[in-house]
Amino acid sequence: MFLPEIKYNFVNWRDGMKITQKHFTENDFAAKDAIRDIAAIHTTNFSYGLLSADDGMTSALSAPILAGDVIQITECRGITPGGVRIEWKSLKDHPVLSLSLLDYKFKLGSAGVFYVVIKADPFKTVEVGEYTGDDGLNRRPYLAVKPTLDLLSMHDMLSDAYSFPICRLRFENQRFSIDHEYIPPSVNIHGEGLLWYYESCGTLLNNIQQLAVQIVRKIGGMQNRSSVAVDIHRILEKVLIHCAESMDYYRIVVKELSPVYMAEYFMRLARMFRISFDCLPETNAAVLFNYFQNTIAGTTGVFKTPVSAASKSLIDSMIDNVLISQYSHNDSTMLFDSIVRFLDFMDFFLQKLITLNYADNKGSWDIYAK
Template identity: 25%
Template sequence: MAENIRYFPVNWIDGMKINKNHFIELQDNVEDLVRDARNMGVNQLKYGLLSTRFKAPFEYSVIIDEHNELNVSIKFLKAITPGGGRIEITDYTGEFSEKISLENYDFKENNRFLLLNVDPYNRVPTGTQNMDEIPPRFPHAMPKYYLTTVAEAEVTQNNIGPLQFPIGKFSSRGSVFETVDTYIPPCITVNSHPSLVKLFEAYDAFFKQMEFYAVQISQKIRFRRLSGDENLIADIVFATLEKILGYVGQSINQNRWNGFYSSPMEVLDKVVSLARIMKNSFDSFSGDGKEMVFNYFSEWTTELGSGDYEKLFSETINLKYKGYDMEPCVKGVMEFIEKTDHLFSILNQLDYIGRKKDSGIFVNENIVKTERTSGIFFKQEDDKNADNQDGSTSFLAD
């Protein structure tokens, strides 16, 4: 969203009297123009931590002590705000720290976000004072930073200020405050935060694994059809696998090319879209067909009942992406990845789709040796002996 340009060029004319205010106005105009240029590449859904070459783009702590005082210490932070404001706190600028007393806050059960504000037009002297000048002067200036808080109920995607950046979240329970350690701040790319790196690794492996499962299970269903053995469960699974194979096949190369420079919203959207494709495919066999398939799934994966699969798909496709608070969406997507991968790893080990569990027919076919026996979350014990082998889970993707 384009913010208004508020600081305009100085009208220089011959013979005018010059003072420092003219140069301050000139600098404010330059700052505003640079901010506006950065604003063209960011918005309320695309802003946050910037990836760096050798280290994480943030190093800060948010601690609430026993006296209900919020202590914030930022040693390193590189980020951009929704309006193009640049946050740069490094060894060259010095550490930023501030305390906020929580005694006067309304003691209701509520979550609050901690916002770092940057004001590039209100500069703070910095550096080593030059004693050779008269009067002595700090050689440089940096933007002013300060902290504010806002209740979670008052925050939407569009009302984070153009020069604000959420760095933390804390909750109040009566008169007790505690920080939310799982909070993920806004990020431009997934390599900006360790939790998002884990998300991308799981997502990338999941899509490759689903491609592998789709091909293997489809081959078994086709083979049974050639021998004249058809059943409704196999037909529904086969139709769903065809849609899965077409979708993940379009994404794997993009995952490889973009890698960890993918945006968090893009990664989360890919998984949620896959859940929608699968749910729509199962829903197209509504009635006895869908219920029969979900009952069949729950028969082989005792962790989830037939109703749990319906709930899993519905909750996943209804996840809401919030750039200022991604953790709930990331948690939901990771749960879908883990449970779906486990389901299809079991189906892939069956001799054919449709047999009941008590029939005694259960064949584990190791057609392609991978580093996992039951999907992306279960490693084999003999991984150490396979260090010289390719660790990919999909012969198609690699």
């Protein structure tokens, strides 16, 4: 939680006191500070970032434009970790947010990954609205917080009370390029990148559930089940219990929450696989993994990853890549990539399992049978 100190106090008004513009400004700042503080109290380390557009699906961040050495943003809606609302859309009185990268080139010197950060100080405002001469002052009628852009390296603190990253850049050969795979921090699941992960993971999860049902039904109907079949049946029953308890939660609720809840959902699924394998007796586990290695090979469906053999080390790595990854709200791309690859592998894995014969041939189970 980012909870900055309260900077401004309300003016102590007294009858007969001499009132100046400064008093009204300070009282206005105190009100802003109090509202920001209330918002910050309810903002966690994973509930700040971009807001969705009016349709609730697309991101209210315009695609960053890199024109030469200048990056431009025409629209952004969000909330900073300290509770400051950002609402900026380039109009006649709202100029485009821009940042010149030319000066940074001479400071950076080497290749690397950098982040464009949007900053919003609630006490730094600009006049907006159509000019009005009703009061004889020819002034704009309103004030608005104008965000600014900055460039930070991956080693810097990417977010504070008044800022968070919105774009990732790669710097190579003295040239900047936008990394379009980057997922900026978001209040909930929206925007092209996050929605792709949400929908892809949901589709793969549904496939895994349906395949697990078919395998459990197939093994359950056999009279002479092998020990390998019994272990597979036991593990996949746990998968189905997980799906039965939480599939509707994922379908209805998760999309409205911070992306961390989607990550947590699939980390629990990976943890369930890990514990289920670890609970097998050593002899059973050795037989089971030898069976997998000698019967399962092919290419995954989504990423077309070739699998020459489903060895224990490969299965462990697919699970552990999800479990050991840390969720970073400022850059969750790597974790979600590990999750969707894990699900892609498990979908492929179960598709291969469903075609196998699990019968024990007169007590001699051949783990190398094709």
